[in-house]
Amino acid sequence: MVAAHPVPAVYVAGPAVFFPDLAERIAAVHRLAGERGLEAVVPGDVLDRPEGFPVPPTMRDIYELNVQRILRSDAVIADLTPFRGPSADPGTVWEIGYAVALGKPVFGYTGDRREYKERVAPDGLRVEDHGAIDNLMIGASIASLHDDQAGALDAVAAWWARGPEPGPRA
Helix, strand or coil: CCCCCCCCEEEEECHHHHCCCHHHHHHHHHHHHHHCCCEEECCCCHHHCCCCCCCCCCHHHHHHHHHHHHHCCCEEEEECCCCCCCCCCHHHHHHHHHHHHCCCCEEEECCCCCCHHHHCCCCCCCCCCCCCCCCHHHHCCCCEEECCHHHHHHHHHHHHHCCCCCCCCC
16 A cells, blocks of 8 residues: 555646646645645646756656656646637646556546537537547546536545545655
């Protein structure tokens, strides 16, 4: 059994890095996580970069940093709100798959509860109809779905309080 960490770390997957108010979003999720006894691990957080991290970073630098962030997290919350189309941000979707492959639980949230089939424009191709808000592989990968980031963090805190065996931390 892996020893429990006093403060569970939660990787915050989502397209927040593309928004002009990134600093405010990072501060808000740190506050929300802290209120629940959690540590937010956030892509784009310049205060969570290793010494000597290149500026500007390359694509590979960012990738490796975020992989390390996921590895040291106990759980993931993922913003599944459609981004630049009918589906979640593709980087977020990759992070979900990676976390699931590592055995880490993923808790989703979205600002758009419509089913995926309702968001896809008709194009003559079949659209999956599984009652999910996105592709079935995404929907089946999340432990629970919430209306907002706070709800997803509440779910992580409840999961942790039940005494899970935490994932490995690098």
